[in-house]
Amino acid sequence: MTRQILPVPNPVTSYWLREPHAFADLQSTLCLPAHCDIAVIGAGLAGVLSAYHILKKTDRAEDSGTEAGTQEGGAGPRVVLIDARQLCSGATGRNGGHVKVQVNTLVNLPDSATDSRNKRSAFQDYVSRVMLELKHITEEEDLDCEFELRRSFDVFTSTADAESTYRKYEEARKNGELWTQNVSWIGADRAEQVTSIKGAKGAFSVPAASFWPYKFVTGLLERMVKRWGGEGGRLNVQMCTPVTSLNVSSSGAELLATHRGTITAAKVVLATNAYTAGLLPVFKGNIVPVRGMASHHRAGGAVHPHLTNTYNINFGPDKGVDYLNPRPDGGIVVGGGAWMFRQDERSWKNNFDDAHLFPPDVMGYWREYMQDRFLGWENSNSKNDSAWTGIMGRTNDGQPFVGRVPGREGVWALVGFNGGGMAIIALCARVVGRMIVEGKGFEDLWEEEGLLECFRCSEERLGSPQ
Ligand SMILES: Cc1cc2nc3c(=O)[nH]c(=O)nc-3n(C[C@H](O)[C@H](O)[C@H](O)COP(=O)(O)OP(=O)(O)OC[C@H]3O[C@@H](n4cnc5c(N)ncnc54)[C@H](O)[C@@H]3O)c2cc1C
Structure with missing residues (x-):
């Protein structure tokens, strides 16, 4: 008999959840309303x-x-x-608190160029309006959730990926696709210096927002x-x-x-x-539960300059993409690392168990994450102080x-x-x-x-x- 897809009890605590809100267990009435x-x-x-x-x-x-x-x-x-x-x-x-659409997602949308409304521009415009809606509600309701409108880097560590994505972007730009107006390219000669990502071979700067969901x-x-x-x-x-x-x-x-x-x-x-x-x-x-993981990192002391951008780091087709949300207090939430567990399908696909972590060799991916990837962080004494799993709903399209x-x-x-x-x-x-x-x-x-x-x-x- 297959197990009913229901949230499991006692999920692991994420960094965001470590101080439960007073309403976490709220039941307005003792009995359910009939x-x-x-x-x-x-x-x-x-x-x-x-x-x-x-x-x-x-x-x-x-x-x-x-x-x-x-x-x-x-x-x-x-x-x-x-x-x-x-x-x-x-x-x-238990997510990254990261609001954006990656250039890679836009350039690979099917049928976009032949679509009369241009799917890429419509999608980027949609996400921009979502950011403004979140900002509006945050301000209207006076919510203390670290909402910030920002820029984000889509960084490529493989030359082939950087070049092929840049070519698609250039084609779209020359075709006058509107989404390209709010995106800029940083070439291989400056990518490491501008983004601080070791081995960066190219990057886009794109609009983004972040908050504490x-x-x-x-x-x-x-x-x-x-x-x-x-x-x-x-x-x-x-x-x-x-x-x-x-x-x-x-x-x-x-x-x-x-x-x-x-x-x-x-x-x-x-x-x-x-x-x-x-x-x-x-x-x-039509909706398949898939398990992912994320983490939080705290620097040993203040690291200057503060990372003001958010990131997606694309490590190439064999690996995948990580996302980083540097927070106002200097801490950083990082998610991804999917290639660490992808080969073991049962550990993530049709898996809705967020009460357990992945095995230690997988979770070890987060150790020394900042030191290994960011220029200038080698002696930061940055520590991975929290890691967790979470369940996404994947659709076929x-x-x-x-x-x-x-x-x-x-x-x-x-x-x-x-x-x-x-x-x-x-x-x-x-x-x-x-x-x-x-x-x-x-x-x-x-x-x-x-x-x-x-x-x-x-x-x-x-x-x-x-
Ligand atoms: C590790 C991780 C990192 C992510 N990072 C990002 C990111 O940086 N940016 C981004 O845009 N997205 C990210 N996502 C995806 C994003 O978190 C989800 O798309 C989004 O939170 C979905 O919100 P939701 O309200 O639909 O679902 P949820 O927040 O999952 O809420 C669904 C709720 O339904 C309840 N529920 C389900 N079934 C029942 C039932 N039968 N009875 C009663 N209650 C039920 C559950 O308990 C749950 O509380 C990430 C996801 C994960 C797991």
Whole structure:
């Protein structure tokens, strides 16, 4: 018998999660509400942002511009936010906090040159707008999450990779593709000096943002609970409560089964990312859980100059790409190292066990990481003080599934964000919020909201259930 895809208990703690938020185990009420209008399953970035937009859009105080209605919670739909584990303990609580799209991703998008809207420019533009949306919410809600708009280096350590990516970039630039306007090339003669990466053979400088995703999500939920979660309020939060099945009742309502009882909901938002096939079999084979790893590094003392850029370091086709997010306090979060475990497929593919690390020889990849790769860090005494695993939801075409689930009237999804949800989710959540509140479909909103059409949760993409 195959194991149901569900978040496992007791995940390893990531650096970001080391100080749990006061709401980590929040259960607004002792018993689960028997009914609600909208149940949001999953309390990572996708779930909390979706609930935020639904509540905000249906808040009378938002319309009148007064605070009074907010305190009473307004009279809109009742929302339950439910998660199997602690608040934000999935991929959002254990990623790189890195928001960008790599030049390599853009130049290798299929059919881009012949696409009338030019997929590359549309994709880069989309990610830029996600950064601005995250910035807007951070400022609007006064979230303490180290949000920063930055530049990032895409560095190549192999001459062949550097040259072939540069050629594709040049071709796109000469064709007038808009995305190239905000990207600049640093050639082999200066790449090491400019990026500080030992052996760099070329690099692009690209737009990026970084933040502390756990603090963003938990800070936002804190605001939401204050605004809509009081006694008799419209938001009920239920952490540490796995939904073990999702079925339709004879009256057409959605039934969420849990060990604490059943919730009947008129509408459900699936923000369950890697675990979605555990609740809806139509996602089996369409979203595959894959395990990755990341780490945190602390310098022994101050290293000057401070690393202001973020990084993707491309070590060549046999290896892969690492990503680095240098943080304001001088610490650095680094993820990747996939070639250390890639050959052992069972250790990462269809593997949703983030309660264990990879074997010590794999985790050893992080030892002396900064000293080995960065010029000027040899005597920094930098230490890898934390390493962890996390689960991504991989899709076959690399795109997420957003919108109403075909054949399931009461269920909307925003799931399958692969290794890049921080650069994708924020606008998807706003659109899903509008779909639910305004009763509109993907086809009504995607262009208006600047979503990419390839995100649509369509029958064609889902194919037949496996
Ligand atoms: C190691 C690592 C590094 C990464 N680095 C980056 C990066 O730097 N930049 C970037 O853009 N992306 C990165 N990603 C990817 C990014 O983290 C994800 O795309 C993103 O966090 C997905 O957010 P989410 O809210 O959809 O999913 P999650 O944060 O995983 O949230 C899903 C939630 O659903 C809950 N859930 C699932 N099933 C059930 C159920 N049956 N009942 C109740 N609850 C359920 C889970 O407990 C979980 O809390 C990384 C991922 C990993 C693992």
